[in-house]
Amino acid sequence: MEQSKESPLVNISASEPQQSYEGLWPTNVKRENGVISIGGVLTTDIVRTYGTPVYVIDEEDMRMRARRWKNAMDDAFSSLAGADVFYAGKAFLSVGVAKWMREEGLGIDTCSLAELVTATKAGYTGEMLGLHGNNKSIEEITYALELGVKHFVIDSLAELDLVARIAQENNMIANVMLRVTTGVHAGGHEYISTAHEDQKFGLSVTTGVARLAIERVLDASSLRLVGLHSHIGSQILNINAFKEAADVVMGLRSQVLHDLNYDIREIDFGGGYAIRYTDIDEVPPTPEEYAHELAKIVRESICQTGASAPHVSIEPGRSIAGPSCVTLYSVGTIKDVAIADEKHRRYVSIDGGMSDNIRPALYGSNYTALRCNRASSEEKEVTRIVGKHCESGDIVVHDLALDKDVQAGDILAVPATGAYGRSMASNYNMLPRPGVIAAKDGQVRWLVRCENVNDLLNLDVDA
Ligand code: LLP
Numbered sequence: 001m002e003q004s005k006e007s008p009l010v011n012i013s014a015s016e017p018q019q020s021y022e023g024l025w026p027t028n029v030k031r032e033n034g035v036i037s038i039g040g041v042l043t044t045d046i047v048r049t050y051g052t053p054v055y056v057i058d059e060e061d062m063r064m065r066a067r068r069w070k071n072a073m074d075d076a077f078s079s080l081a082g083a084d085v086f087y088a089g090k091a092f093l094s095v096g097v098a099k100w101m102r103e104e105g106l107g108i109d110t111c112s113l114a115e116l117v118t119a120t121k122a123g124y125t126g127e128m129l130g131l132h133g134n135n136k137s138i139e140e141i142t143y144a145l146e147l148g149v150k151h152f153v154i155d156s157l158a159e160l161d162l163v164a165r166i167a168q169e170n171n172m173i174a175n176v177m178l179r180v181t182t183g184v185h186a187g188g189h190e191y192i193s194t195a196h197e198d199q200k201f202g203l204s205v206t207t208g209v210a211r212l213a214i215e216r217v218l219d220a221s222s223l224r225l226v227g228l229h230s231h232i233g234s235q236i237l238n239i240n241a242f243k244e245a246a247d248v249v250m251g252l253r254s255q256v257l258h259d260l261n262y263d264i265r266e267i268d269f270g271g272g273y274a275i276r277y278t279d280i281d282e283v284p285p286t287p288e289e290y291a292h293e294l295a296k297i298v299r300e301s302i303c304q305t306g307a308s309a310p311h312v313s314i315e316p317g318r319s320i321a322g323p324s325c326v327t328l329y330s331v332g333t334i335k336d337v338a339i340a341d342e343k344h345r346r347y348v349s350i351d352g353g354m355s356d357n358i359r360p361a362l363y364g365s366n367y368t369a370l371r372c373n374r375a376s377s378e379e380k381e382v383t384r385i386v387g388k389h390c391e392s393g394d395i396v397v398h399d400l401a402l403d404k405d406v407q408a409g410d411i412l413a414v415p416a417t418g419a420y421g422r423s424m425a426s427n428y429n430m431l432p433r434p435g436v437i438a439a440k441d442g443q444v445r446w447l448v449r450c451e452n453v454n455d456l457l458n459l460d461v462d463a
Contacts, residue, residue: 013380013401014368014415015279021068022283024276024368024415026058026324028439036372036413039439043328043372046444047411050437052330053352054450055422059100059440062324062418065287066104069316072287076295080302080309081265083291086130088271088317089115091419096438096447097321098122107150109271109315113140116147126150130177130268130315134200135159141166151175153229153268155202160213160223167222176217177227177268178203180210182248184232184241201231205248214256214264225262227310228253231270234318237284239293242269246294250301257307267310269294273319277416278368287319318419325418327356327434328372329396331410332388346383348402350412353387354394355428357414357421361393369397371406372413379404385412389429422448430456 017025017036028039036043039058046056069085077083086109087101093108093115099122101108107128108119119129126148131140134155141163144152154160154176167174181202203210210228217225232245246269253264274284285293294312302309329350336344359365369385370376380401387394396414425433435450457463 013279014370016370021064021286022276024279024323026061026326026415027064028058028060029326029415031372031375034375036370038326039444040442041439041444043411043413046437046439047328047330047373050435050444050446051450052328052411053350053356053434054328055325055356055417055434055436056328056444057097057321057325057418057436057438057447059324059438062097062320063100063104065320065324066101066106069287069291069314069320070105072291073312073314075288076291077298077312080295080298081311083311084128084313086128086268086313086315087320088315089119090423091317091321092325092421092423092436093118094436094447095121098124102128107313109317113137113143116140116143116149120147132179136162138162138166142170145170145172145174149175151177151226151266153177153179154213154217155179157203157209157213157216160216160220164220164222173222173224175224175226177229177266178210178213178217178225179229179231180205180249180252182230182232182245184245184248205252210252211255214252214262215260218260218262225264227266227268227313228264229268229270231268231315232272234272235274236272237274237282239285239290242272242290242294243297245269246297247301250298250305250307253310254301254305254307257305263308265311266313267298268313268315271315271317271319273316275319275322275416275419278366284319287316320419322416322419325421325436326413326415327352327417327421329412329414331406331408331412334406334408346381346402348383348385348406348412349388350385350396351388352431352434353389353396354391355387355389355426355431356434357396357417358424358426359420360395360398361391362424367397367414367416369400369402369412369414371403371410373411376403377405385414388431427451427456432456 017029073083086107088109109130110116111132129149131144132153179202217223333349335347381404383402385397432451436448
């Protein structure tokens with residue numbers, strides 16, 4: 001998997017879709033008469049109507065993953081003080097997706113003005129929204145206050161003062177959680193690990209800044225301290241990392257109760273729950289397993305310290321959006337390039353690449369793919385799937401055992417692209433960003449339409 005191994009040069013063949021939660025493909029993906037369908041719609045039909053590249057979300061699958069988190073947390077924390085699930089909108093947010101999350105009973109963790117506005121367009125009021133970010137703007141803070149967001153997650157002392165001032169000027173009280181850094185280094189790549197000391201996020205428990213922030217919030221008449229927040233990183237398979245971080249957070253909470261006689265009512269454990277990107281990746285814990293472990297940690301801590309049970313929330317993004325989506329690409333140029341020892345490597349170019357999936361280039365992430373317009377022949381050839389950008393690092397799949405008779409015009413499906421695919425897409429080389437389609441019960445519809453050249457030129461003042 002992507003765990004920042006230096007070179008993911010593994011010959012990966014993609015499994016055929018199976019209808020299981022742990023599988024690599026969304027649950028409503030299958031091969032029918034040689035052609036892969038999603039949500040009951042043939043990929044060949046999708047491509048004929050909507051073109052490529054395109055992200056296709058299996059709506060049922062994404063809702064099911066949201067529901068599983070919600071039910072798992074409700075069950076695990078029912079004998080404690082209850083739990084909430086906030087979908088991390090940064091993974092992928094559109095009005096349609098936000099509506100699904102609202103209907104499934106989740107809140108939304110936002111970190112920008114547009115994410116807040118998107119959630120409100122989907123019918124959210126402030127009570128189930130959180131505002132994150134390490135550099136919130138005055139505009140974002142003011143809008144979130146007007147909405148009455150459930151909490152601001154405060155990332156620094158400077159921001160604490162800023163939110164206090166804006167709330168005071170508006171005669172309001174802002175509910176705040178403090179994002180603390182616990183010193184736990186967890187997650188896949190260094191860039192997605194967020195709770196060690198030398199990085200930009202949070203208030204350090206070790207250096208005492210977190211404690212200072214707590215006292216400062218308690219002194220501020222326009223702030224109400226509702227919780228502590230810890231997000232340790234992303235793509236975390238090891239539940240012990242959550243345990244270590246939770247121990248630090250729960251310890252700080254009980255110290256505050258002891259020293260200041262203040263009961264911090266809520267704890268948020270953030271996101272970071274892992275998914276599979278290829279068949280050779282470890283199968284991650286299920287929501288039920290994660291939820292059970294988190295509840296166990298909380299239970300043990302309150303037994304040891306005698307503190308009351310906190311209300312717990314989490315913010316999964318990838319584990320809801322990631323596995324529900326596949327990207328469809330069309331095959332273009334195919335080139336056999338001579339490499340050492342009289343061998344060659346086959347390069348298959350597709351019509352997207354690092355502009356719709358930056359993760360391989362940014363984190364060395366590994367993906368896999370299947371040809372979906374016709375069934376696989378027996379023979380496979382080790383193939384590198386590359387994009388159409390002007391960079392040699394524009395690789396989608398490093399080494400894929402792909403059908404030898406692949407040809408221009410074939411359609412490739414890359415699974416597990418729902419999180420941090422479209423949301424981190426760019427217009428590099430002036431490529432319009434692909435649209436996002438929802439497939440369900442034999443029907444498809446745009447969630448976000450694809451860009452076209454005019455969309456790009458509309459921003460160019462000389463056009
Ligand atoms: N909560 C906070 C405060 C976060 O910063 C994040 C992710 C999440 C929740 C959701 O984490 P998830 O469950 O999706 O792992 N772009 C990277 C990941 C960076 C995520 C940043 N924060 C990637 O493509 O892997």
